[in-house]
Amino acid sequence: MSAEFTVMMIGPEAVGKTTLLATMYKELAKIESYARFTFYADNDTGVNLDNAYQKLSRIIDQPVFTSIKPLLEGTRGIIYHRFGINFKDTKELDLLFCDIAGGLINVSASDQDFRVFQQQLSRASVIINVIDGAVLMAGSDLLFDKINKPSRIKDLLIPALNHKQNHLILFVITKCETWLNNNDGRARLMKKFDERFKEVINLIQDRPNAVGVVIPVKTLGCVEFSRMEKDGGEEKVIFLRRANKKFEPEFTDQPLRYALAFVLSERDKNRGWWEKLFRGWDPSFKESLFQFIQERDATFKTYGNFQLIRIAR
């Protein structure tokens, strides 16, 4: 008797949602079988995310020190990616990752796709809000609001953080390679995030059933922020491909590990007595879960009820 959990990607256009999903998918292969858990993608999911990853890896063919054009086509509507998790060869849960076209968060409430999006969001136990880090660090406040839309994110989260279940909100910062190269840059990134995302953070801090974690990642690795340019009065971020660096996503396993650990622990909490009886109580599940969560990097800043991501032995 397995359960289904929803992981929802949110964030405006071109912040890097699909790129993050494709690079997380690659990481899945590395933790494919760990502590007797097996993680696997549905056939179509695997094919689609692998194609996206191949496209991203072609960044290497681009001439160095040229400004980078978008590598992936924008997503249309809502795309579903299905995964499964087994524990000792028995299906433990189904995971539905929903990727959305960023444009969706800003359409009228009467739009059919928007309604489906809102419904999925209200079911989600894990919400991954992707944030453009280059704009956070180098853009004006005005550009930040325009690209990352914190007020809109807050409004969408209010009904989604309903009390029917617990929620993990991952704030994943992309396009921040430049600031992750030293400790000072990382500290400035965190400080800026706290300032500019305050209204969303406050929302989480008030709720006993929600916890937020902020995770900066490198999804490309070889592309770095260069400068801001004015293009007919519009601010624009220019990225350059670095000659001495490879396409090498880094830290993208962390949002994945946080998400998987969360759904597995929620699953464990929600197990009914009848199910324990029926399947036989397996004390090694807790032990395996404990091992699995140890692989998370615990240095990320958290907001709200951090007990929700703790698992007692």
Ligand SMILES: Nc1nc2c(ncn2[C@@H]2O[C@H](COP(=O)(O)OP(=O)(O)OP(=O)(O)O)[C@@H](O)[C@H]2O)c(=O)[nH]1
């Ligand atoms: N430098 C840098 N560029 C990135 C990063 N992540 C994404 N990009 C760039 O941003 C572009 C847009 O990324 P997508 O993943 O397609 O963005 P999205 O959020 O899925 O966009 P929509 O589907 O339109 O909502 C990519 O093609 C990359 O060129 C990152 O971590 N660093």
Ligand SMILES: [Mg+2]
């Ligand atoms: Mg996309």
